Amino acid sequence: MEKTYYPKAWLMVLPVVAIVSFSAIVPLMTVINYSVQDIFGPENRYFVGMEWFREILGDPEIRGAFQRQFLFSFAVLAIEIPLGIAIALCMPRKGPWVSVVLILLALPLLVPWNVVGTIWQMFARPDIGLLGIGINGLGIDYNFTGNSIDAWVTVLAMDVWHWTSLAVLLCYAGLQAIPDAYYQAARIDGASRWAVFRYIELPKMRGVLMIAILLRFMDSFKIFAEPFVLTGGGPGDSTTFLSQYLTTMAVGQFDLGPAAAFSIIYFLVILLVSYVFYQVINNLGKGVS
Template identity: 70%
Template sequence: MERTRNERAWLLVLPVMIVVAFSAIIPLMTVVNYSVQDILDPYTRFFVGTEWFRDILRDDSLHAALGRQLVFSFTVLLIQIPLGIAIALCMPTRGIWVAITLVALALPLLVPWNVVGTIWQLFARQDIGLLGVTINAMGIDYNYTGSRMGAWLTVVAMDVWHWTSLVVLLCYSGLRAIPDAYYQAARIDGASRWAVFRHVQLPRLTGVLTIAVLLRFMDSFMIYAEPFVLTGGGPGSSTTFLSQYLATMAIGQFDVGRAAAFSLIYFLIILALSWVFYTIITRSQKG
């Protein structure tokens, strides 16, 4: 049966729309205006059409930054999702340790992004940092300021430390929502621990895992403060991700038109991913 929707309720959103217009829509329109002009100073500008877009889309350094961004996002997902599930499976289900574990896991999520960068900058230093000194004492040459691999491993480890808790908390809530009857039925059938995970727990974690994967993908895709504070994008440009590339272009070089074109491309990528996120969530809720 076809279902009609009453769109009149959208009029109630009008006050929010006015606030959003001033905080987001008008600035976004300004960015669109910037993106078709070469702005030399506040009084001198030239219309260049779509030249900045052509320039950005064919820029090898941007392609490299996009590649690094995708590799980074998929790497942290490949680590954080299985690790988050494993930790959630090991967590206590009753008693005082539930609260203690949840609080301990939530702590990294409360630390501001730039503070995380500062913590890891000190923690991983090879001269005074606990992690850096320990790794070097084991005979491994580790220096995140001079080695590309060291910088990458440190940025990934930092993100894993900061955000795996989110995956754990989502998976834990999903696991707690599974009725005991399923476990009882599995016990009667003599199912192994792996079979319980594969056929009882994992299928019922699909919803929360979808949220976890998409949240972590979008968030890691926009990462800025942590690697900026930790490595400054180096050594070379090995940890320069898209947002830092954009900030350098817009603020460092004051290349406003080019940065505006880049911002719009970046915005379209995030918008498409957000739409996928929204569609999957609403469809899974309907299902």
């Protein structure tokens, strides 16, 4: 084959290159640039090498925030994914109730993050909130502004309320895509309800479950607005998650260098964990006996 060279082709890709540069490459390079400097002012900056990375990785508070963040994200996945599958399995497959159920489920997804925080702040208040009064009425001492475990559980419950619907909708779509003939074949084989779930529904949902797990992991790992509005990160630092920590460091204290290094580590961790999830789920069910 003869190779043809079109000099004008460069012009055609130029707009995309320009947009991607401004939206992704330039900001990323800026962050990398900041992360290796100590900045006092525009004209007053010094190259410090890997100093900030060392400091961030060695900081016990940040390590604590990372641990909290991982614990939180895994708790979110451990609750929302199985719950999502369970609810999706219980949903009607056809008939007038389908749209009713779908709308009810989609409602929490339509609420903005900070509004969710505000709703739960009032809902869970021990003096006037329905949930707070209810729990205390059961004889359990509950106060999410004073007790760190209560605060933690409240943030988790809020996230489950807000985002389980996403997992449900994805699983439901996956279940709806299974042809009826699979269920017939299973009935003819005499397969149990569990076998139908284990060998038909679960493998057929692998694709949507992967999306659900990745989305929920990435989103929960970046959680900011809801706990910020609900608890402000307290009591103490019990619900201070990574993004709130980062915001305080960058915007509150104006420590641009360390904040930039923090951002890069943060970003790489999300990338790495998502990659691991992707590989693990992709290989599940392959090469079994």
